[in-house]
Amino acid sequence: MIPSPETLPRFHFISGLPRSGSTLLAAILRQNPRFHAGMASPVGSLFTAMLNQVSAGSEWGPVVTTEQRRRLLRGVFESYYADQTDKTVIFDTSRLWCSKLPALLDLFPDAKVIACVRNVGWIMDSIERLYRADPFENTRLFIDDAERNTVYSRVETLAQRNRLVGFAWSALKEAFYGEQAGSLLVVDYELLAQAPQRVLPLIYRFVGEPEFEHDFQNVCYEAPDFDSALGMRGLHTVRPEVGMRTRATILPPDLFEQYAQLSFWTDLGRSRANVISAKSEAGQASQARPQNT
Template structure:
């Protein structure tokens, strides 16, 4: 039976890159966001308090049904020894993951939030003839200020995974959480990947960091934001200047709570920089 681990964290922070690297290992299955999380949440909604079947489905049955979603979805990967399921919602559901898979680990990819907003704004501007699904109406998409503030809301693309990650980071299962900084992964993948293998208790695999390939154009087309999940063939770090107004950049650069582990038992692989370089990020 395959072992399960989970990839989560913030958008535009390297989860697709990490999955593409892990996929090089023939023992592993990994990919971009799967529907397993949504199926799991939808099933619990149907069986929760106040639902038609809430009173007739026991906790043991819910537990078996939940496990069945994973096993059914990944039935075609039976030859793989380790499966990584990717979804930004997993950090908000650590208790159920630890109950279903007590030995599993959650790897959360992070990045300075200002650079996440910069990256998303670049994708938005690169698709000027698309009405992306990231925004509900013209009021939300009007300017860079309304766009960034919308994405930062607690139930939106950046705000939701940020709050979910913070919950896991300070929660009772934080020791099963590994924080991986995108900039460090891109700058020194040969140093980061062995630490990831150590965390999941698997033998180290020799990855080819110059032959990495991943793209999901159909998925990105549905979002109306092309290039969201395209990974360059070579892992690298390239400097650039932020396109965000300075006040927006400064506001969101203060949100990297994972740099302070004083009150958390989470594991962190990150670059701690006292001064934020507005020309130091990359894609």
């Protein structure tokens, strides 16, 4: 039986940069019994594969109408989450979604995308730490020895436009300056980790849901099987207590500085995106910046 629109959950999306708090945010949101949220799902890959099969270049493209494509693609979401019968809101996570805003908002006009961000230098530092923590494993993030030889080759590989960090950064930049930016909320990792009690109410307001009292001292999430298959243990492990740990970077200074300059989301004057920013003098969360300001 096809569910009626009245019984379908509302869909929102978590996207943005890797190692920037998307798993942490999902772990917090899933405390709300009305919500489903988790690490990256296969829905984004299924969405792309389906679209490839019914678009130009495929033998089936000429015989599938645009409306049929919409139904097929929406059906990917509805079928994958069909067992979440007790949830009224689904947050699907994928770095792909920032590059698919026109399609997402056509399928789900009221959907919002929450993009987690972080200083790219610290993103590279975080991935490099995980790599060095398991020196007897060749992670699948790198194809061959030429890519994994040194910290310079590893970081440069990750930054390529079709790789882990470079793709996510490019997709987010497209969404941030695009015509659908009003449906995007950018959340800085450090602010989320330091002041979750201030950030979460703003997120609830953005997605139009009643607030929920979260327990930021008991946040748990891990996916050891997935991380082991990727060859990078701890990639999706969330510590129980939300907070920041101060440390020095393990990257060479020139490499860290090169990537620390890439925070385009601070350019608020040329985007309609909503941004939860921190007051530099107090480190406190401000309200999501209204659109068109």
